[in-house]
Amino acid sequence: MEKFDTKTLPEKLAALPAWTLADNQLAIHRDFVFADFVQAFAFMSAVAITSEKRNHHPEWSNVYNKVQVRWTTHDAGGLTQKDIDMAQFCDTIAQGFGHAPV
Numbered sequence: 398m399e400k401f402d403t404k405t406l407p408e409k410l411a412a413l414p415a416w417t418l419a420d421n422q423l424a425i426h427r428d429f430v431f432a433d434f435v436q437a438f439a440f441m442s443a444v445a446i447t448s449e450k451r452n453h454h455p456e457w458s459n460v461y462n463k464v465q466v467r468w469t470t471h472d473a474g475g476l477t478q479k480d481i482d483m484a485q486f487c488d489t490i491a492q493g494f495g496h497a498p499v
């Protein structure tokens with residue numbers, strides 16, 4: 398999958414207002430804060446299952462109720478539709494685990 402060109406990328410990110418561009422536009426990241434560790438880990442489990450199905454895996458870290466998620470496509474050396482789709486999935490599923498909407 399091709400990484401986005403500089404014209405397409407801003408259009409794609411418009412749908413993801415909670416995500417921040419990082420690393421010279423090679424990645425996006427978002428911090429999620431849940432009520433407790435159980436909710437945070439349930440979120441991570443849901444993301445992990447979908448990541449494995451789509452063969453597209455997050456870079457992330459977890460401290461108690463906080464999950465920092467970063468998406469980039471290593472194979473393409475930048476951002477692709479796979480990252481946009483997984484970020485959208487994270488936004489949607491987080492609400493199911495008690496996270497406030499965007």
Ligand SMILES: C[C@H](O)[C@H](O)[C@H]1CNC2=NC(N)=NC(=O)C2=N1
Pocket residue numbers: 452453454455468469470471472473
């Ligand atoms: C060999 C394997 O299919 C690839 O390395 C997949 C696995 N998961 C991946 N995840 C992410 N985020 N980017 C990739 O380029 C990627 N590639």
